[in-house]
Amino acid sequence: MLAMAQRIVILGGGTGGTLLANRLRRRLDRATEIVVVDRDDRHVYQPGLLFVPFGLERPDRIVRSRAQQLHDGIEFREAEIDRLDADSSTVCLRDGSTLDYDVCVIATGADLLPEETDGLTGPGWGESIFSFYTLDGATALRDRLQMFTGGRLVVNVVDMPIKCPVAALEFAFLADWHLTRLGVRGDVEITYATPLDAAFTKPVAADHLAGMLERKGIRLQAEFATGRVDSERGRLVSWDEREIPFDLLVAVPLHGGAGFVARSPGLGDELGFVETDLHTLQSRRAPNVFAIGDATNLPTSKAGSATHFEAEALSENIAALLAGEPLQGSYDGHVNCFIESGFHKAMLIDFNYEQEPVPGRFPEPHVGPLPLLRESRLNHLAKLAFEPLYWNVLLPGHGVPGLGSDLDLAGKQLAPTHQGGAR
Amino acid sequence: MSTLTYAGTPVDVDPEGFMTDPGQWTEAIAAEIAAANGIDALTDRHWQVIRFMREAYLTKGAAPSIRTLGKASGVPIKELYELFPKGPAKLAAKIAGIPKPRGCI
Numbered sequence: 001m002l003a004m005a006q007r008i009v010i011l012g013g014g015t016g017g018t019l020l021a022n023r024l025r026r027r028l029d030r031a032t033e034i035v036v037v038d039r040d041d042r043h044v045y046q047p048g049l050l051f052v053p054f055g056l057e058r059p060d061r062i063v064r065s066r067a068q069q070l071h072d073g074i075e076f077r078e079a080e081i082d083r084l085d086a087d088s089s090t091v092c093l094r095d096g097s098t099l100d101y102d103v104c105v106i107a108t109g110a111d112l113l114p115e116e117t118d119g120l121t122g123p124g125w126g127e128s129i130f131s132f133y134t135l136d137g138a139t140a141l142r143d144r145l146q147m148f149t150g151g152r153l154v155v156n157v158v159d160m161p162i163k164c165p166v167a168a169l170e171f172a173f174l175a176d177w178h179l180t181r182l183g184v185r186g187d188v189e190i191t192y193a194t195p196l197d198a199a200f201t202k203p204v205a206a207d208h209l210a211g212m213l214e215r216k217g218i219r220l221q222a223e224f225a226t227g228r229v230d231s232e233r234g235r236l237v238s239w240d241e242r243e244i245p246f247d248l249l250v251a252v253p254l255h256g257g258a259g260f261v262a263r264s265p266g267l268g269d270e271l272g273f274v275e276t277d278l279h280t281l282q283s284r285r286a287p288n289v290f291a292i293g294d295a296t297n298l299p300t301s302k303a304g305s306a307t308h309f310e311a312e313a314l315s316e317n318i319a320a321l322l323a324g325e326p327l328q329g330s331y332d333g334h335v336n337c338f339i340e341s342g343f344h345k346a347m348l349i350d351f352n353y354e355q356e357p358v359p360g361r362f363p364e365p366h367v368g369p370l371p372l373l374r375e376s377r378l379n380h381l382a383k384l385a386f387e388p389l390y391w392n393v394l395l396p397g398h399g400v401p402g403l404g405s406d407l408d409l410a411g412k413q414l415a416p417t418h419q420g421g422a423r
Numbered sequence: 424m425s426t427l428t429y430a431g432t433p434v435d436v437d438p439e440g441f442m443t444d445p446g447q448w449t450e451a452i453a454a455e456i457a458a459a460n461g462i463d464a465l466t467d468r469h470w471q472v473i474r475f476m477r478e479a480y481l482t483k484g485a486a487p488s489i490r491t492l493g494k495a496s497g498v499p500i501k502e503l504y505e506l507f508p509k510g511p512a513k514l515a516a517k518i519a520g521i522p523k524p525r526g527c528i
Contacts, residue, residue, distance in 0.1 A: 159488075159489070159490055160488070195489075197510075223509070223510065225489065225504075225510075227500070227501065227504075239500055239501060239503075239504040240504045240508065240509065254490070269491070270487075270490070270491045270494045270495045271490060271491065271494070299485070299525060
């Protein structure tokens with residue numbers, strides 16, 4: 001008997017690409033080749049970026065080799081991707097070589113596009129204007145924050161979608177704590193400016209978070225759609241010409257999909273995110289092209305937890321497709337996120353496409369031990385404990401004990417009706 | 424779900440006044456929703472955005488965001504804010520007779 005050799009090409013060796021490759025390697029026999037392509041060999045533990053500006057995490061500690069996170073029997077290819085030709089099932093690389101595939105998975109995440117906002121990367125960039133979404137940016141901000149003893153600190157989400165939608169709020173909470181510890185909180189005015197009409201995208205959590213901002217004395221400026229940054233005058237200016245003055249601006253820049261998506265006709269939406277089926281995670285372009293994580297246009301959070309939960313349905317569907325069977329894996333939009341709130345506490349939220357975050361217990365209904373949508377020390381400890389879990393359990397493609405891929409409604413305080421729905 | 428009457432026609436709307444059935448929409452209804460929201464006259468540029476919104480919703484099942492409008496409707500974001508003050512994506516969706524943009528998550 002001659003087994004047909006099949007090849008799976010995974011574009012991107014971040015959270016999604018790595019854990020999916022490892023899951024597939026264990027699931028499929030060795031005749032199936034698995035190749036992971038990435039432009040560099042630096043895997044950044046992105047949740048760690050939030051802590052770098054406050055000296056709570058060292059930049060060099062959150063970077064590891066991508067190749068070393070992949071199991072034996074997975075080929076790692078360091079190359080820039082030029083485009084994907086779905087008609088011929090080929091990935092074209094920048095060096096002129098090509099990779100044919102039976103199945104391709106797009107796991108290239110989201111790119112940061114600070115230069116798309118007028119004035120953001122101008123003269124004040126790296127002096128009074130920062131972003132902590134890159135290792136360099138987070139490190140530069142750490143150095144600046146050490147000298148910041150008074151003035152107006154503005155935290156701004158330029159526009160959605162962004163990775164980890166709660167990170168900017170967490171930054172504001174941690175800044176409040178950091179400045180309190182330094183004894184200068186009274187000399188700093190903190191403003192949180194967001195294009196959303198509330199502190200968060202989901203109504204019940206937004207109300208909780210708005211209350212937390214108020215208690216911490218952080219001003220919430222909702223419905224502020226940033227049009228440009230005037231760094232000379234230190235002003236954030238909205239499209240409708242409203243202004244917020246700043247001495248230090250921490251901006252979460254616009255995000256878009258990886259550049260090759262735009263160069264691959266029919267693959268992505270206007271922002272370069274792959275048009276993806278909500279449940280099967282198949283791309284709309286071709287049945288043998290899938291997408292995972294931040295690279296998708298799915299209406300759920302761009303977050304590592306979503307990526308992790310998607311991987312289960314996705315690995316099942318890829319195995320089915322290769323075997324010529326119908327796809328039965330179905331992702332439900334499940335996400336959970338810790339929200340660091342400073343002073344050694346954190347909140348936890350758990351939701352999916354249909355169900356917004358509400359109070360309850362996690363992961364065991366009624367038991368916990370972690371409380372949902374409420375600040376606690378235990379949540380903070382769990383967030384800290386997550387980093388070794390990420391490298392040692394999650395990336396190798398194991399399930400996290402007690403953590404199911406589908407959202408569990410048991411024990412959640414479900415309001416029968418809540419005005420507004422998703423924002 | 425409640426009902427409002429525009430241009431003599433009853434239409435289904437959500438609690439914030441977004442039409443829930445795009446099939447009930449007419450251009451006359453659009454003009455009345457616009458007037459009720461402070462836009463007295465719909466210009467060709469308004470219509471370009473309104474038609475883009477409807478087309479996008481009917482083909483993709485979701486209302487476009489402001490960034491998508493700025494990139495694909497042919498009307499730059501700055502002008503969108505002049506045409507549809509405050510929240511262009513939301514106001515244009517309301518006038519175009521499609522559900523409220525889901526926003527992002």
